[in-house]
Amino acid sequence: MKSQARHAITLAGAAAVGLALIAFAQGQPTPTVQxxxxxxxxxxxxxxxHEPFILLFLIVAAGFALGEVKVKGVGMGSTAATLLLALIVSFWAFHTHKIQYSLPEFTSTVFFNLFIFAIGMKVGPQFLGGIHREGKHLILLALLVPLLSSALVYASRFFTTLGPGLLAGILSGANTATPGFGAAQAALASGAAKLSPEAAKLAPDNLTTSYAFLYCISMVAFTVLMSFMPRMFGRDAVADGKAMEKELAGEDSAPLPGTADAFIRGYMPLDLRVFRVENPALEGRTVADLDHAHPRVAVERVYHDGRVYNPPPDLVLHRGDEVAMLGPVSLLLAGGPHIGPEVDDSKLRNVKFDTVEFIVQNKEVVGKTLGELAQRAGQGIYLNAIFRAGDQLPVSRDLAVRKGDVLRITGSSRRVADLKKTLGPAVKPSLSTDIITLGLGLAAGALLGAITIPLFGIQFSLGSAVGLLIVSIGLSILRTHNPALGGPFPESARQLLEDLGLNVFIAILGLNAGSGVQHAIERGLLGPTLIIGSIAAFVPPIVGWVVGQYVFKMNTAVLMGAIAGARCNSAGMRAAQEASKSIVPAIGYPVTFAISNLLLTLICYMFALLG
Known part of the structure; x- marks a missing residue:
């Protein structure tokens, strides 16, 4: 464990480069003239x-490249690397050349919201299972981490003198809690705080500067911390993440409809074999006769008189014809010799297989058993799985089909097209994304987050992040019931939104922070802000981890997400996903994130009133 700690500390030293740069600047004179x-x-x-677009995506690209670098098998990850680079470049530009980067905050908000929505669209089906399993523990961690952080910041008042506004700025920045910062601003603007005229003038600047400075430093360091915390405590995040995925899905369960892996077929007991007609008994018989003689095996294609046919039932077979048969391997091996020898290099082997999901709507099908449907339209197809209301059902010939059931079926393109007439509409894998659903979902999530509720004189709201998580998780759960809902949402597109959304947000945050760091240095806020903020930022998550691992016995990947949520740190959650190579951390994130945000909003408001 000591060697792992040394490796992790070596890596974390990269994050200290930014702090060293800042510390060096303390001893340098600040130019009075630009x-x-x-x-x-x-x-x-x-x-x-003058070219912020170029600047932004150079930082994003360099951050992804640096995030791939590993020391003794441990890497920073793209998110921490991007923020660190952006922070160093922005501070360097402002301190050395008085160049202040100012990228639009609206752009940052757009990309962050895309990231949050993409997370919810992935984690929805597992979210309910994770809440059922760890719900009580998530709530307790969501209370423990922010309350302990608040207590540590408040206790600092007894050891040092803090200027007006610093108490709330340190707490909100150390926990990367933007709603808390907004609440503190509102408290100071209301005039409810009993401050002298001079203190009232300094408080807003102190609040903003300490928040911006600690937000960046905390974001970088916490993201690095999340990547190596499991190793520090002797846990394997990757193995635990995979174990939780299996536990939530079930060992033999098929991926749910509407999820990323829905159309990954895996093993199928179907095969396509080609036989040359040599049996004299088949001379002059039709394709329909051959189908009847070999139930559950379909004649897909026929090579006859120099032409390839998608054969009609009345096509007459002759000796020397080649017949492509599709069906279970055992039946092909048993029935093939009755037709003739197998042909290895036939032109008939080029048959495309499709895996689609049928949503049962046809009244003539509802109430029929799977056995009856197999006799009616089951030749040459394979039933991968059947789902009802988001749950997988065991396949049985006696299982009656209900309206809205989802049948995942694999077969040739021709057989799948024929099934549409029997079963109803089909959902196929697609590379396109339904922009209507994406746009409406983003708008609905932001609207939900903007709804305010007055409480103790404070206007509380969920915030856009929580609102978007709720809407996207709800939508992804509904898609497991009906995969046609919301149109196609391919995993590749979802992953792009997740990766690009967070890293662009992080890059803008760091690039805009250079002047804030410089102002913290000029006002002498660096020392106390950094010390108190570091204690408030990192002691509570470590305590929370110890409680989660040793008291609650939580799964490591879920615990990583829970700690990141309790710290209101989306970048930390992303780092947890990278470290565990799993989506599982996102299961523990939303509940702790929502509760911690609400708590910190209230406490930051109160701290601002204290001066």
């Missing part, structure tokens, strides 16, 4: 100030 950018680097930094 200098002209000088040198090659000054010219480049100045050019990038």
């Amino acid at each position: 200098p002209e950018p000088h040198g090659v680097f000054g010219a480049i930094l100045n050019y990038l100030n």
Whole structure:
């Protein structure tokens, strides 16, 4: 464990580069007159100030590249690397050349909301199972971490003198709690805080500066911390993440409809074999006769008189014809010799297989058993799984089909097309994304998060992040009931929104923070803010981890997400996913994130009133 800790500390030292840069700047005189950018680097930094698009995506690309670098098998991950690079570049530009980057906050909000929505669309089906399993523990962690952090920040008042506004700024920044920062701003603006005129003038600046400075430092360091915390405590996040996925899905369960893996077929006991007609008894017989003689095996294609046919039932067979048969391997091996020898290099082997999901709507099908449907339209197809109301049912010939059931079926394109006439509409894998659902979902989530509820004189709201999580999780759960709901949402597109959304948000955050860091240095806020903020940022999550691992016996991957949520740290949750190579951390994130955000909003408001 000591060697793992040393490796992790070596990696975490990369994050300290930013802090070292800041510390060095404390001893440097701050120019009173804005200098002209000088040198090659000054010219480049100045050019990038006029081309923010280029600057933004250079940082994103470099962050992903640095995130791939590993020391003794441990890497920072793309999120921490992106934020660290953005913070260093922005501080360097402002301190050395007085170049202040200012990328639009609206752009940051758009990409962050896309990230949150993409997370919910992935984790929905597992979310309910995770809540059922760990719900009580998640709630307790959501209370423990922010309350302990608040207590530590408040206790600092007895050891040092903090300027007005710093108490709320340190707490909100250390916990990356933007709603808490907003509540503190509202408290100061209301005039309810009993401050002297001079203190009332300093408080808003102190609040903003301490929040911005600690937000960036805390975000970087906590993201790195999340990547190696399991190793520090002797846990294997990857193995635990996979174990939880199996536990929630079941060992032999098929992926639910509407999920990322829905159309991954896996093993199928079907095969396509080609036989040459040599049996004299088949001379002059039709394809329909051959089908009747070999139930559950379908004649897919026939090579006859130099032509390839998708054979009609009345096509007459002759000796020397080649017949492509599709069906269970055991039946093909048993029936093939009755037709003739197998042909290895036939032109008939090029048969495309499709896996689709049929949503039962046809009244003539409802109430029929799977056995009856197999006799009616089951030749040459394979029933992968059947789902009802989001739950997988065991396949049985006596199982009666109900309206709305989802049948996942694999077969040739021709057989699948024929089944549409019997079963109803089909959902196929797609590379396109339903933008209507995406747009409406984003709008609905933001609207839900914007609804305010007055409580103790404070206007509480869920915030857009929680609102979007609720809507996207709900939508992804509904899609397991009806995969046609909301149109196609391919996993590749969802993953792009997740990766790009968070890292663009993080890059903008870091690039806009250079002046805030400089102001913290100029006002002498660096020392107390950094010390108190670091204690408030990292002691509670470590305590929460100890409680979650040793008292609650929580799954490591779920615990990582829960701690990230309790710290209101979306980047930490993403780092947890990278470290565990699993979506499971997102199961523990939403509940703790929502509760912690509400708690910190209230406490930051109260801290602002204390001055």
